[in-house]
Amino acid sequence: MEGDVRYDDVRYDSEVVDAVERPLVVGADGSPGSLPALDWAAAEAARRGLPLRIVCASLFERYEAGLPSAGGEELPERVLAEHVAAAAGQRVRQAAPGLDVHAEVVPAEPVDALVEESRRASLLVTGSSGRGAVRELLLGSVSLSVAGRAHCPVVVVRGTEENVRGSGRRVVVGVGREEEAPAAVEFAVAAAQLRGCEVEAVRAWRSPQQQADPLVVLDQAARAYAEQAAALLEDALRGPLERYPGVTVRRTVVEGPAHKALVRLSAGAALLVVGATRRHGLRGLQLGRVSHRALHHAPCPVAVVPHE
Template identity: 55%
Template sequence: MTDLPIVVGVDGSEPSLRAVDWAADEAARRGAPLRLVHASLWERYEGGLLAPDRDEPPERMLIEDIAAVASRRARRRRPDVEVTTEVLPEEPDYALIRESRAALLMVLGCRGRGEIAEALLGSVSVTVAGHAHCPVVVLRGSHDNQARAGIRGRVVLGAGEKPAESAAARFAAEEALLRGVPLRVVRAWRRPVHATGEPADVHERQAAEILEEVLRFAPAGLDVDRRTVEGYARDALIAVSRQADLLVVGARRRPGHGLQLGRVAHGVLHHAACPVAVVPELS
Protein backbone atom coordinates (compact mmCIF):
# COMPACT_ATOMS: atom_id res chain seq x y z
CA MET A 1 0.00 0.00 0.00
CA THR A 2 1.14 3.55 -0.70
CA ASP A 3 -0.30 7.05 -0.26
CA LEU A 4 1.37 8.31 -3.45
CA PRO A 5 -1.06 8.28 -6.38
CA ILE A 6 -0.74 7.02 -9.91
CA VAL A 7 -1.47 10.09 -12.01
CA VAL A 8 -3.10 9.91 -15.45
CA GLY A 9 -3.21 12.76 -17.94
CA VAL A 10 -6.70 12.74 -19.51
CA ASP A 11 -7.90 14.78 -22.49
CA GLY A 12 -11.17 13.15 -23.52
CA SER A 13 -9.64 10.96 -26.23
CA GLU A 14 -9.94 7.18 -26.41
CA PRO A 15 -6.16 6.74 -25.94
CA SER A 16 -6.29 8.71 -22.70
CA LEU A 17 -9.16 6.53 -21.48
CA ARG A 18 -7.11 3.46 -22.32
CA ALA A 19 -4.42 5.01 -20.11
CA VAL A 20 -7.05 5.32 -17.36
CA ASP A 21 -7.83 1.59 -17.68
CA TRP A 22 -4.16 0.62 -17.57
CA ALA A 23 -3.43 2.92 -14.63
CA ALA A 24 -6.47 1.66 -12.70
CA ASP A 25 -5.14 -1.89 -13.03
CA GLU A 26 -1.72 -0.72 -11.83
CA ALA A 27 -3.29 1.13 -8.89
CA ALA A 28 -5.15 -2.02 -7.85
CA ARG A 29 -1.98 -4.07 -8.20
CA ARG A 30 0.03 -1.65 -6.04
CA GLY A 31 -2.67 -0.64 -3.55
CA ALA A 32 -2.31 2.99 -4.68
CA PRO A 33 -4.89 5.75 -5.24
CA LEU A 34 -5.60 6.99 -8.77
CA ARG A 35 -5.51 10.68 -9.65
CA LEU A 36 -6.96 11.84 -12.99
CA VAL A 37 -5.72 15.21 -14.22
CA HIS A 38 -7.07 17.24 -17.12
CA ALA A 39 -5.10 20.40 -17.90
CA SER A 40 -5.93 22.79 -20.73
CA LEU A 41 -6.05 26.48 -21.55
CA TRP A 42 -9.13 25.82 -23.69
CA GLU A 43 -12.48 26.61 -22.10
CA ARG A 44 -14.29 23.91 -24.05
CA TYR A 45 -13.62 20.84 -26.14
CA GLU A 46 -15.51 19.85 -29.24
CA GLY A 47 -17.73 16.87 -28.48
CA GLY A 48 -16.23 14.99 -31.42
CA LEU A 49 -12.93 14.75 -29.58
CA LEU A 50 -14.54 12.98 -26.68
CA ALA A 51 -14.69 9.22 -26.50
CA PRO A 52 -18.11 7.58 -26.88
CA ASP A 53 -17.80 6.19 -23.34
CA ARG A 54 -20.50 8.53 -21.97
CA ASP A 55 -24.26 9.06 -21.82
CA GLU A 56 -24.24 12.71 -22.90
CA PRO A 57 -24.98 13.69 -26.54
CA PRO A 58 -22.04 14.43 -28.88
CA GLU A 59 -21.97 18.20 -28.42
CA ARG A 60 -19.65 20.78 -26.93
CA MET A 61 -18.97 19.86 -23.34
CA LEU A 62 -17.41 21.62 -20.43
CA ILE A 63 -13.90 20.50 -19.65
CA GLU A 64 -15.06 19.24 -16.27
CA ASP A 65 -16.98 16.52 -18.14
CA ILE A 66 -13.71 15.12 -19.48
CA ALA A 67 -12.54 14.37 -15.95
CA ALA A 68 -15.99 13.03 -15.02
CA VAL A 69 -16.01 10.58 -17.96
CA ALA A 70 -12.53 9.35 -17.01
CA SER A 71 -13.56 8.99 -13.37
CA ARG A 72 -16.60 6.86 -14.24
CA ARG A 73 -14.43 4.70 -16.49
CA ALA A 74 -11.88 4.13 -13.71
CA ARG A 75 -14.52 3.27 -11.13
CA ARG A 76 -16.18 0.77 -13.46
CA ARG A 77 -12.82 -0.81 -14.21
CA ARG A 78 -11.63 -1.01 -10.60
CA PRO A 79 -14.35 -0.23 -8.03
CA ASP A 80 -11.91 -0.92 -5.19
CA VAL A 81 -9.48 1.86 -6.22
CA GLU A 82 -9.74 5.33 -4.71
CA VAL A 83 -10.20 7.84 -7.56
CA THR A 84 -9.84 11.62 -7.47
CA THR A 85 -9.94 14.17 -10.30
CA GLU A 86 -8.39 17.57 -10.92
CA VAL A 87 -9.06 20.14 -13.68
CA LEU A 88 -6.26 22.66 -14.13
CA PRO A 89 -6.40 25.80 -16.35
CA GLU A 90 -2.85 25.54 -17.68
CA GLU A 91 -0.66 23.89 -20.28
CA PRO A 92 -0.82 20.09 -19.87
CA ASP A 93 2.92 19.43 -19.97
CA TYR A 94 3.69 21.97 -17.21
CA ALA A 95 0.81 20.74 -15.08
CA LEU A 96 1.74 17.07 -15.41
CA ILE A 97 5.42 17.69 -14.69
CA ARG A 98 4.43 19.48 -11.49
CA GLU A 99 2.04 16.66 -10.60
CA SER A 100 4.89 14.17 -11.02
CA ARG A 101 6.62 15.61 -7.93
CA ALA A 102 4.09 13.86 -5.71
CA ALA A 103 3.27 10.82 -7.87
CA LEU A 104 4.21 7.18 -7.70
CA LEU A 105 3.81 6.87 -11.45
CA MET A 106 2.60 9.01 -14.37
CA VAL A 107 0.57 7.35 -17.17
CA LEU A 108 -0.12 8.93 -20.56
CA GLY A 109 -1.99 7.72 -23.62
CA CYS A 110 -0.61 7.58 -27.14
CA ARG A 111 -2.84 8.65 -30.02
CA GLY A 112 -1.64 5.97 -32.44
CA ARG A 113 0.30 5.81 -35.67
CA GLY A 114 1.18 8.27 -38.39
CA GLU A 115 2.98 11.60 -38.64
CA ILE A 116 0.22 13.58 -36.94
CA ALA A 117 0.03 11.08 -34.09
CA GLU A 118 3.80 11.18 -33.62
CA ALA A 119 3.70 14.99 -33.49
CA LEU A 120 1.01 14.82 -30.81
CA LEU A 121 3.11 12.31 -28.89
CA GLY A 122 6.09 14.64 -29.03
CA SER A 123 4.11 17.65 -27.88
CA VAL A 124 3.22 16.31 -24.44
CA SER A 125 4.36 12.75 -23.75
CA VAL A 126 8.02 13.22 -24.67
CA THR A 127 8.15 16.54 -22.80
CA VAL A 128 6.67 15.01 -19.66
CA ALA A 129 8.83 11.88 -19.93
CA GLY A 130 11.89 14.08 -20.28
CA HIS A 131 11.21 16.26 -17.23
CA ALA A 132 9.05 14.26 -14.81
CA HIS A 133 10.20 13.48 -11.28
CA CYS A 134 8.69 9.98 -11.29
CA PRO A 135 8.54 7.12 -13.80
CA VAL A 136 6.36 7.92 -16.82
CA VAL A 137 4.53 5.19 -18.75
CA VAL A 138 3.41 5.96 -22.30
CA LEU A 139 0.82 3.51 -23.60
CA ARG A 140 2.39 2.36 -26.84
CA GLY A 141 1.39 -0.80 -28.65
CA SER A 142 -2.34 -1.55 -28.66
CA HIS A 143 -4.00 0.67 -31.24
CA ASP A 144 -7.54 -0.60 -30.67
CA ASN A 145 -7.71 1.56 -27.51
CA GLN A 146 -8.33 -1.42 -25.25
CA ALA A 147 -6.21 -1.95 -22.15
CA ARG A 148 -5.76 -5.63 -21.42
CA ALA A 149 -3.95 -7.66 -18.82
CA GLY A 150 -0.43 -8.63 -19.85
CA ILE A 151 -0.57 -11.32 -22.49
CA ARG A 152 3.12 -11.77 -23.28
CA GLY A 153 4.24 -12.43 -19.72
CA ARG A 154 7.47 -10.47 -19.73
CA VAL A 155 8.94 -7.14 -18.61
CA VAL A 156 11.97 -5.96 -20.59
CA LEU A 157 14.72 -3.65 -19.32
CA GLY A 158 17.03 -1.82 -21.67
CA ALA A 159 20.27 -1.99 -19.70
CA GLY A 160 22.36 1.16 -19.38
CA GLU A 161 25.97 1.47 -18.33
CA LYS A 162 25.19 0.78 -14.64
CA PRO A 163 21.94 -1.21 -14.73
CA ALA A 164 22.35 -2.93 -11.38
CA GLU A 165 22.45 0.39 -9.53
CA SER A 166 19.96 2.24 -11.68
CA ALA A 167 16.45 3.38 -10.84
CA ALA A 168 15.29 1.84 -14.13
CA ALA A 169 16.60 -1.58 -13.09
CA ARG A 170 14.88 -1.35 -9.71
CA PHE A 171 11.62 -0.25 -11.32
CA ALA A 172 11.75 -3.04 -13.90
CA ALA A 173 12.46 -5.66 -11.24
CA GLU A 174 9.60 -4.42 -9.05
CA GLU A 175 7.20 -4.45 -12.01
CA ALA A 176 8.17 -8.00 -12.92
CA LEU A 177 7.71 -9.17 -9.33
CA LEU A 178 4.34 -7.41 -9.02
CA ARG A 179 3.15 -9.03 -12.24
CA GLY A 180 4.68 -12.42 -11.44
CA VAL A 181 6.52 -12.56 -14.79
CA PRO A 182 10.17 -12.90 -15.86
CA LEU A 183 12.42 -9.89 -16.40
CA ARG A 184 14.44 -9.87 -19.59
CA VAL A 185 17.47 -7.57 -19.55
CA VAL A 186 18.79 -6.53 -22.96
CA ARG A 187 22.13 -4.92 -23.71
CA ALA A 188 23.01 -3.96 -27.28
CA TRP A 189 26.62 -3.74 -28.39
CA ARG A 190 28.48 -2.54 -31.46
CA ARG A 191 32.10 -2.52 -32.46
CA PRO A 192 33.14 1.10 -33.07
CA VAL A 193 33.85 1.93 -36.71
CA HIS A 194 37.34 3.20 -35.87
CA ALA A 195 38.21 0.01 -33.94
CA THR A 196 39.77 -1.75 -36.91
CA GLY A 197 41.38 -5.05 -35.97
CA GLU A 198 39.74 -5.13 -32.54
CA PRO A 199 37.88 -8.41 -31.96
CA ALA A 200 34.12 -8.04 -31.87
CA ASP A 201 33.86 -10.41 -28.93
CA VAL A 202 35.56 -7.80 -26.71
CA HIS A 203 32.49 -5.59 -26.97
CA GLU A 204 30.11 -8.52 -26.64
CA ARG A 205 31.89 -9.59 -23.42
CA GLN A 206 31.55 -6.07 -22.04
CA ALA A 207 27.82 -6.17 -22.74
CA ALA A 208 27.59 -9.58 -21.07
CA GLU A 209 29.40 -8.26 -17.97
CA ILE A 210 26.82 -5.50 -17.60
CA LEU A 211 24.05 -8.08 -17.74
CA GLU A 212 25.80 -10.18 -15.11
CA GLU A 213 25.61 -7.17 -12.78
CA VAL A 214 21.84 -7.18 -13.11
CA LEU A 215 21.71 -10.88 -12.30
CA ARG A 216 23.98 -10.39 -9.30
CA PHE A 217 21.71 -7.78 -7.72
CA ALA A 218 18.34 -9.18 -8.83
CA PRO A 219 15.82 -9.59 -5.99
CA ALA A 220 15.31 -13.07 -4.64
CA GLY A 221 12.59 -14.96 -6.44
CA LEU A 222 12.81 -12.92 -9.63
CA ASP A 223 13.18 -14.90 -12.84
CA VAL A 224 15.76 -13.00 -14.91
CA ASP A 225 17.19 -13.78 -18.31
CA ARG A 226 19.76 -11.81 -20.26
CA ARG A 227 20.25 -11.05 -23.93
CA THR A 228 23.18 -9.41 -25.69
CA VAL A 229 22.26 -8.10 -29.13
CA GLU A 230 24.61 -6.80 -31.79
CA GLY A 231 23.36 -3.54 -33.27
CA TYR A 232 21.83 -0.26 -32.22
CA ALA A 233 20.12 -0.24 -28.83
CA ARG A 234 17.06 1.57 -30.21
CA ASP A 235 16.47 -1.07 -32.87
CA ALA A 236 17.12 -3.96 -30.48
CA LEU A 237 14.61 -2.66 -27.91
CA ILE A 238 11.94 -1.91 -30.49
CA ALA A 239 12.29 -5.48 -31.78
CA VAL A 240 12.08 -7.08 -28.32
CA SER A 241 9.10 -4.86 -27.38
CA ARG A 242 6.97 -7.11 -29.59
CA GLN A 243 7.36 -9.84 -26.95
CA ALA A 244 6.92 -7.62 -23.90
CA ASP A 245 4.09 -6.24 -21.76
CA LEU A 246 6.28 -3.36 -20.59
CA LEU A 247 9.60 -1.93 -21.81
CA VAL A 248 11.66 0.02 -19.25
CA VAL A 249 14.40 2.52 -20.09
CA GLY A 250 16.25 5.08 -18.01
CA ALA A 251 16.60 8.83 -18.53
CA ARG A 252 19.71 10.45 -17.15
CA ARG A 253 19.20 13.43 -14.83
CA ARG A 254 21.95 16.01 -14.61
CA PRO A 255 21.76 18.60 -11.83
CA GLY A 256 20.68 21.93 -13.28
CA HIS A 257 19.98 20.47 -16.72
CA GLY A 258 16.90 18.28 -16.23
CA LEU A 259 16.62 14.88 -17.84
CA GLN A 260 18.45 13.71 -20.92
CA LEU A 261 16.23 11.26 -22.78
CA GLY A 262 18.73 10.45 -25.49
CA ARG A 263 18.11 8.77 -28.84
CA VAL A 264 17.20 5.38 -27.41
CA ALA A 265 14.40 6.67 -25.17
CA HIS A 266 13.08 8.93 -27.93
CA GLY A 267 13.12 6.04 -30.37
CA VAL A 268 11.25 3.56 -28.21
CA LEU A 269 8.69 6.17 -27.14
CA HIS A 270 7.79 6.67 -30.78
CA HIS A 271 8.06 3.13 -32.13
CA ALA A 272 7.79 0.46 -29.39
CA ALA A 273 5.08 -2.20 -29.70
CA CYS A 274 4.24 -2.16 -25.98
CA PRO A 275 3.89 0.39 -23.16
CA VAL A 276 7.16 2.19 -22.38
CA ALA A 277 8.28 3.27 -18.91
CA VAL A 278 10.84 6.08 -18.76
CA VAL A 279 12.50 6.17 -15.34
CA PRO A 280 14.53 9.19 -14.11
CA GLU A 281 18.13 8.39 -13.22
CA LEU A 282 20.45 10.39 -11.01
CA SER A 283 23.95 10.95 -12.36
Protein backbone atom coordinates (compact mmCIF):
# COMPACT_ATOMS: atom_id res chain seq x y z
CA MET A 1 0.00 0.00 0.00
CA GLU A 2 2.68 2.47 1.04
CA GLY A 3 4.66 1.73 -2.08
CA ASP A 4 1.95 3.46 -4.10
CA VAL A 5 2.39 6.74 -2.23
CA ARG A 6 5.00 9.00 -3.75
CA TYR A 7 6.04 12.50 -2.82
CA ASP A 8 6.85 13.88 -6.24
CA ASP A 9 6.75 17.36 -7.68
CA VAL A 10 4.28 16.37 -10.36
CA ARG A 11 4.11 18.43 -13.54
CA TYR A 12 2.31 17.55 -16.74
CA ASP A 13 2.72 18.88 -20.25
CA SER A 14 -0.40 20.38 -21.77
CA GLU A 15 -0.38 18.18 -24.89
CA VAL A 16 -3.52 16.22 -25.58
CA VAL A 17 -3.46 12.70 -24.12
CA ASP A 18 -5.70 10.03 -25.55
CA ALA A 19 -8.87 9.94 -23.47
CA VAL A 20 -8.53 6.17 -22.97
CA GLU A 21 -5.22 6.71 -21.16
CA ARG A 22 -6.50 9.42 -18.85
CA PRO A 23 -7.24 8.33 -15.27
CA LEU A 24 -10.14 9.40 -13.15
CA VAL A 25 -8.71 11.69 -10.46
CA VAL A 26 -10.15 12.30 -7.00
CA GLY A 27 -8.92 14.74 -4.38
CA ALA A 28 -8.49 13.44 -0.82
CA ASP A 29 -7.78 15.47 2.31
CA GLY A 30 -9.03 13.16 5.05
CA SER A 31 -12.08 15.29 5.81
CA PRO A 32 -15.55 13.74 6.22
CA GLY A 33 -16.68 15.42 3.00
CA SER A 34 -13.95 13.70 1.00
CA LEU A 35 -15.05 10.15 1.86
CA PRO A 36 -18.28 10.12 -0.22
CA ALA A 37 -16.26 11.64 -3.08
CA LEU A 38 -13.69 8.86 -2.78
CA ASP A 39 -16.39 6.17 -2.82
CA TRP A 40 -18.20 7.82 -5.75
CA ALA A 41 -14.96 8.15 -7.71
CA ALA A 42 -14.07 4.48 -7.15
CA ALA A 43 -17.49 3.34 -8.38
CA GLU A 44 -17.28 5.64 -11.41
CA ALA A 45 -13.76 4.52 -12.30
CA ALA A 46 -14.92 0.89 -12.19
CA ARG A 47 -17.96 1.78 -14.30
CA ARG A 48 -15.78 3.48 -16.92
CA GLY A 49 -12.96 0.93 -16.81
CA LEU A 50 -10.42 3.62 -15.86
CA PRO A 51 -7.56 3.66 -13.36
CA LEU A 52 -8.20 5.76 -10.26
CA ARG A 53 -5.63 8.32 -9.18
CA ILE A 54 -6.02 9.63 -5.61
CA VAL A 55 -4.34 12.98 -5.06
CA CYS A 56 -3.57 14.52 -1.68
CA ALA A 57 -2.17 18.07 -1.80
CA SER A 58 0.28 18.40 1.07
CA LEU A 59 -0.29 22.09 1.73
CA PHE A 60 -4.05 21.94 2.41
CA GLU A 61 -3.69 23.42 5.93
CA ARG A 62 -3.07 26.82 4.34
CA TYR A 63 -6.65 26.75 3.07
CA GLU A 64 -8.47 25.42 6.09
CA ALA A 65 -7.77 25.67 9.81
CA GLY A 66 -7.20 22.74 12.10
CA LEU A 67 -4.89 19.84 11.28
CA PRO A 68 -5.39 16.38 12.73
CA SER A 69 -2.83 15.52 15.42
CA ALA A 70 -1.42 12.45 17.12
CA GLY A 71 -0.36 12.44 20.78
CA GLY A 72 -1.33 16.07 21.12
CA GLU A 73 1.31 17.23 18.64
CA GLU A 74 0.86 18.42 15.09
CA LEU A 75 1.96 16.00 12.43
CA PRO A 76 4.40 17.30 9.81
CA GLU A 77 2.50 18.00 6.64
CA ARG A 78 4.36 15.36 4.65
CA VAL A 79 3.61 12.59 7.16
CA LEU A 80 0.00 13.69 7.45
CA ALA A 81 -0.46 13.81 3.68
CA GLU A 82 1.08 10.36 3.24
CA HIS A 83 -1.25 9.00 5.92
CA VAL A 84 -4.30 10.51 4.20
CA ALA A 85 -3.27 9.18 0.79
CA ALA A 86 -2.48 5.71 2.13
CA ALA A 87 -5.77 5.50 4.05
CA ALA A 88 -7.70 6.62 0.97
CA GLY A 89 -5.99 3.99 -1.17
CA GLN A 90 -6.75 1.28 1.37
CA ARG A 91 -10.42 2.31 1.54
CA VAL A 92 -10.79 2.05 -2.24
CA ARG A 93 -8.96 -1.27 -2.50
CA GLN A 94 -11.23 -2.81 0.10
CA ALA A 95 -14.35 -1.53 -1.68
CA ALA A 96 -13.18 -2.31 -5.24
CA PRO A 97 -10.45 -5.00 -5.14
CA GLY A 98 -10.05 -5.21 -8.91
CA LEU A 99 -9.60 -1.48 -9.50
CA ASP A 100 -6.25 -0.05 -10.63
CA VAL A 101 -5.54 2.48 -7.84
CA HIS A 102 -2.62 4.83 -7.28
CA ALA A 103 -2.39 7.25 -4.35
CA GLU A 104 -0.19 10.31 -4.84
CA VAL A 105 1.02 13.07 -2.52
CA VAL A 106 1.59 16.32 -4.40
CA PRO A 107 3.45 19.19 -2.67
CA ALA A 108 1.16 21.99 -3.80
CA GLU A 109 -1.88 23.99 -2.81
CA PRO A 110 -5.08 21.96 -3.30
CA VAL A 111 -6.61 24.09 -6.04
CA ASP A 112 -3.35 24.39 -7.99
CA ALA A 113 -2.68 20.66 -7.68
CA LEU A 114 -6.15 19.57 -8.81
CA VAL A 115 -6.40 22.08 -11.66
CA GLU A 116 -3.02 20.83 -12.90
CA GLU A 117 -4.26 17.25 -12.58
CA SER A 118 -7.28 18.15 -14.69
CA ARG A 119 -5.00 18.65 -17.72
CA ARG A 120 -4.51 14.88 -18.01
CA ALA A 121 -7.63 13.51 -16.31
CA SER A 122 -10.75 12.15 -17.97
CA LEU A 123 -12.77 13.27 -14.95
CA LEU A 124 -11.95 15.05 -11.69
CA VAL A 125 -13.93 14.36 -8.52
CA THR A 126 -14.06 16.38 -5.29
CA GLY A 127 -16.12 16.42 -2.13
CA SER A 128 -18.57 19.18 -1.34
CA SER A 129 -16.82 20.49 1.79
CA GLY A 130 -13.54 20.36 3.64
CA ARG A 131 -12.13 20.88 7.09
CA GLY A 132 -12.65 23.50 9.75
CA ALA A 133 -14.70 26.59 8.98
CA VAL A 134 -15.17 25.55 5.37
CA ARG A 135 -17.62 22.87 6.50
CA GLU A 136 -20.02 25.65 7.49
CA LEU A 137 -20.25 26.90 3.92
CA LEU A 138 -22.64 25.60 1.31
CA LEU A 139 -19.68 24.46 -0.76
CA GLY A 140 -16.00 24.24 0.18
CA SER A 141 -13.65 26.81 -1.30
CA VAL A 142 -11.41 24.20 -2.91
CA SER A 143 -14.28 22.40 -4.67
CA LEU A 144 -15.77 25.65 -5.95
CA SER A 145 -12.42 26.92 -7.25
CA VAL A 146 -11.59 23.63 -8.98
CA ALA A 147 -15.04 23.41 -10.60
CA GLY A 148 -14.56 26.95 -11.91
CA ARG A 149 -11.07 26.45 -13.35
CA ALA A 150 -10.56 22.80 -14.33
CA HIS A 151 -9.73 21.71 -17.87
CA CYS A 152 -11.80 18.52 -17.72
CA PRO A 153 -15.28 17.73 -16.38
CA VAL A 154 -15.52 18.01 -12.60
CA VAL A 155 -17.98 16.17 -10.38
CA VAL A 156 -18.65 17.64 -6.94
CA VAL A 157 -20.16 14.86 -4.84
CA ARG A 158 -23.01 16.18 -2.73
CA GLY A 159 -26.58 15.21 -1.85
CA THR A 160 -28.24 12.39 0.05
CA GLU A 161 -26.63 9.00 0.60
CA GLU A 162 -29.03 7.49 -1.93
CA ASN A 163 -28.03 10.03 -4.57
CA VAL A 164 -24.33 9.59 -3.86
CA ARG A 165 -24.65 5.81 -4.21
CA GLY A 166 -26.06 6.44 -7.67
CA SER A 167 -29.46 4.96 -6.92
CA GLY A 168 -31.25 7.66 -8.91
CA ARG A 169 -32.66 6.51 -12.22
CA ARG A 170 -32.08 9.77 -14.08
CA VAL A 171 -29.24 11.96 -15.24
CA VAL A 172 -30.50 15.55 -15.46
CA VAL A 173 -28.75 17.96 -17.83
CA GLY A 174 -29.30 21.67 -18.22
CA VAL A 175 -29.33 22.68 -21.89
CA GLY A 176 -28.25 26.28 -21.72
CA ARG A 177 -26.03 28.48 -23.85
CA GLU A 178 -25.52 27.31 -27.40
CA GLU A 179 -21.72 27.07 -26.99
CA GLU A 180 -21.94 25.14 -23.69
CA ALA A 181 -24.77 22.75 -24.47
CA PRO A 182 -23.04 20.19 -26.78
CA ALA A 183 -20.34 19.16 -24.28
CA ALA A 184 -22.77 19.02 -21.35
CA VAL A 185 -25.37 16.99 -23.26
CA GLU A 186 -22.74 14.58 -24.61
CA PHE A 187 -21.41 13.99 -21.09
CA ALA A 188 -24.91 13.46 -19.68
CA VAL A 189 -26.00 11.00 -22.36
CA ALA A 190 -22.78 9.00 -22.01
CA ALA A 191 -23.18 8.95 -18.21
CA ALA A 192 -26.75 7.71 -18.55
CA GLN A 193 -25.70 4.92 -20.89
CA LEU A 194 -23.08 3.76 -18.35
CA ARG A 195 -25.74 3.70 -15.64
CA GLY A 196 -28.47 2.18 -17.73
CA CYS A 197 -30.81 5.05 -16.91
CA GLU A 198 -32.63 7.82 -18.73
CA VAL A 199 -31.68 11.43 -19.34
CA GLU A 200 -33.89 14.34 -18.48
CA ALA A 201 -32.82 17.23 -20.69
CA VAL A 202 -34.06 20.58 -19.40
CA ARG A 203 -34.37 23.85 -21.26
CA ALA A 204 -35.77 26.83 -19.38
CA TRP A 205 -37.40 29.87 -20.94
CA ARG A 206 -38.68 33.15 -19.57
CA SER A 207 -42.06 34.67 -20.37
CA PRO A 208 -41.82 38.06 -22.07
CA GLN A 209 -44.33 39.39 -19.54
CA GLN A 210 -45.78 38.39 -16.20
CA GLN A 211 -49.33 37.11 -16.25
CA ALA A 212 -51.51 38.33 -13.40
CA ASP A 213 -53.72 35.26 -13.60
CA PRO A 214 -51.84 31.91 -13.72
CA LEU A 215 -54.76 30.37 -15.60
CA VAL A 216 -54.54 32.85 -18.45
CA VAL A 217 -53.54 31.12 -21.68
CA LEU A 218 -50.05 32.10 -22.84
CA ASP A 219 -50.14 34.83 -25.42
CA GLN A 220 -48.58 34.44 -28.84
CA ALA A 221 -45.19 35.85 -27.83
CA ALA A 222 -44.90 33.50 -24.86
CA ARG A 223 -45.83 30.54 -27.03
CA ALA A 224 -43.08 31.51 -29.44
CA TYR A 225 -40.54 31.52 -26.57
CA ALA A 226 -41.63 28.05 -25.48
CA GLU A 227 -41.49 26.68 -29.03
CA GLN A 228 -38.05 28.17 -29.55
CA ALA A 229 -36.83 26.54 -26.32
CA ALA A 230 -38.17 23.16 -27.47
CA ALA A 231 -36.43 23.53 -30.84
CA LEU A 232 -33.09 24.43 -29.21
CA LEU A 233 -33.44 21.43 -26.92
CA GLU A 234 -34.03 19.13 -29.87
CA ASP A 235 -31.02 20.54 -31.73
CA ALA A 236 -28.74 19.95 -28.72
CA LEU A 237 -29.89 16.34 -28.38
CA ARG A 238 -29.64 15.33 -32.02
CA GLY A 239 -25.90 14.56 -32.19
CA PRO A 240 -25.51 12.75 -28.85
CA LEU A 241 -28.58 10.60 -29.49
CA GLU A 242 -27.15 9.49 -32.82
CA ARG A 243 -23.99 8.38 -31.01
CA TYR A 244 -25.89 6.79 -28.09
CA PRO A 245 -29.09 5.52 -29.72
CA GLY A 246 -30.08 3.26 -26.82
CA VAL A 247 -30.47 6.04 -24.26
CA THR A 248 -33.98 7.20 -23.39
CA VAL A 249 -34.37 10.96 -23.13
CA ARG A 250 -37.14 12.88 -21.45
CA ARG A 251 -37.44 16.40 -22.83
CA THR A 252 -38.50 19.06 -20.32
CA VAL A 253 -39.23 22.64 -21.35
CA VAL A 254 -40.02 24.78 -18.33
CA GLU A 255 -40.81 28.44 -17.77
CA GLY A 256 -38.75 30.28 -15.19
CA PRO A 257 -35.13 30.69 -14.04
CA ALA A 258 -32.96 27.78 -15.18
CA HIS A 259 -31.00 27.52 -11.93
CA LYS A 260 -34.17 27.08 -9.87
CA ALA A 261 -35.65 24.56 -12.29
CA LEU A 262 -32.52 22.39 -12.32
CA VAL A 263 -32.19 22.28 -8.54
CA ARG A 264 -35.84 21.28 -8.25
CA LEU A 265 -35.79 18.69 -11.03
CA SER A 266 -32.57 17.05 -9.84
CA ALA A 267 -34.20 15.77 -6.64
CA GLY A 268 -33.80 12.00 -6.75
CA ALA A 269 -31.36 12.12 -9.68
CA ALA A 270 -28.08 10.22 -9.86
CA LEU A 271 -26.32 13.22 -11.42
CA LEU A 272 -26.96 16.81 -12.49
CA VAL A 273 -24.89 18.01 -15.46
CA VAL A 274 -24.30 21.68 -16.30
CA GLY A 275 -22.00 23.44 -18.73
CA ALA A 276 -19.39 26.16 -18.16
CA THR A 277 -17.43 28.28 -20.60
CA ARG A 278 -13.66 28.57 -20.18
CA ARG A 279 -12.02 31.64 -21.68
CA HIS A 280 -8.28 31.57 -22.29
CA GLY A 281 -6.25 33.98 -20.19
CA LEU A 282 -8.77 34.33 -17.35
CA ARG A 283 -7.65 32.94 -13.97
CA GLY A 284 -10.71 33.59 -11.84
CA LEU A 285 -13.76 31.41 -11.39
CA GLN A 286 -15.48 30.77 -14.70
CA LEU A 287 -18.89 29.65 -13.58
CA GLY A 288 -22.23 31.01 -14.70
CA ARG A 289 -25.19 31.60 -12.43
CA VAL A 290 -26.73 28.22 -13.24
CA SER A 291 -23.64 26.13 -12.49
CA HIS A 292 -22.85 28.20 -9.39
CA ARG A 293 -26.35 27.67 -8.00
CA ALA A 294 -26.28 23.96 -8.80
CA LEU A 295 -22.98 23.47 -6.99
CA HIS A 296 -24.36 25.12 -3.86
CA HIS A 297 -27.88 23.73 -3.76
CA ALA A 298 -28.37 20.61 -5.90
CA PRO A 299 -29.54 17.54 -3.94
CA CYS A 300 -27.29 15.19 -5.93
CA PRO A 301 -23.74 15.06 -7.35
CA VAL A 302 -23.08 17.84 -9.88
CA ALA A 303 -20.94 17.55 -13.01
CA VAL A 304 -19.55 20.79 -14.44
CA VAL A 305 -18.51 20.21 -18.04
CA PRO A 306 -16.22 22.92 -19.45
CA HIS A 307 -16.26 24.26 -22.98
CA GLU A 308 -13.25 26.23 -24.19
